[in-house]
Amino acid sequence: MAAEEKIWVKFKLNGCQVGKQISPRRTLLEMLREDFALTAVKEGCGKGECGACGVLFNGYPINSCLKLAVTLCETDEILTLEGLAEDPLMKKIQNAYVNEGAVQCGFCTPGMLISSYSLLKRNPNPSEATIKESLSGNICRCTGYEKIVSAVKRAGEESD
Numbered sequence: 001m002a003a004e005e006k007i008w009v010k011f012k013l014n015g016c017q018v019g020k021q022i023s024p025r026r027t028l029l030e031m032l033r034e035d036f037a038l039t040a041v042k043e044g045c046g047k048g049e050c051g052a053c054g055v056l057f058n059g060y061p062i063n064s065c066l067k068l069a070v071t072l073c074e075t076d077e078i079l080t081l082e083g084l085a086e087d088p089l090m091k092k093i094q095n096a097y098v099n100e101g102a103v104q105c106g107f108c109t110p111g112m113l114i115s116s117y118s119l120l121k122r123n124p125n126p127s128e129a130t131i132k133e134s135l136s137g138n139i140c141r142c143t144g145y146e147k148i149v150s151a152v153k154r155a156g157e158e159s160d
């Protein structure tokens with residue numbers, strides 16, 4: 001059997017221009033975890049239903065399990081939780097999650113934080129309905145969601 005042809009992909013990742021030769025079938029999720037060791041990006045369902053694999057793509061949250069890595073182009077920018085570690089708004093959100101008790105097993109947390117960050121970046125004072133809508137693509141099997149919603153509200157208030 002002929003070896004599968006690999007394709008060069010170049011893009012901006014967490015502030016750095018990067019390049020990688022990859023299989024055309026590789027998802028963005030697989031490439032981030034396996035080729036770049038960015039393990040804050042979690043694989044839950046692998047089919048767009050849980051939000052655990054959330055990253056920012058050109059500033060907007062997407063499920064990285066649904067995007068083929070070869071579709072990225074040089075001007076595209078991917079931000080994972082690792083790339084936002086020093087961001088003041090992300091730090092506020094993480095503190096609010098801790099203070100509200102919004103983390104249990106933590107598996108959903110990186111995806112939740114990405115969605116929360118994306119929302120608060122655009123709307124620092126979202127209503128409860130807006131928070132719930134913004135997090136509706138993220139599934140948590142542990143917390144019952146109320147503490148997560150409270151954490152996002154608190155982070156927004158503390159950003160005023």
Ligand code: FES
Nearest residue numbers: 044045046051065
């Ligand atoms: S792993 Fe991507 S949405 Fe569940």
Ligand code: FES
Nearest residue numbers: 105108140141142
């Ligand atoms: S804290 Fe366990 S899945 Fe959300």
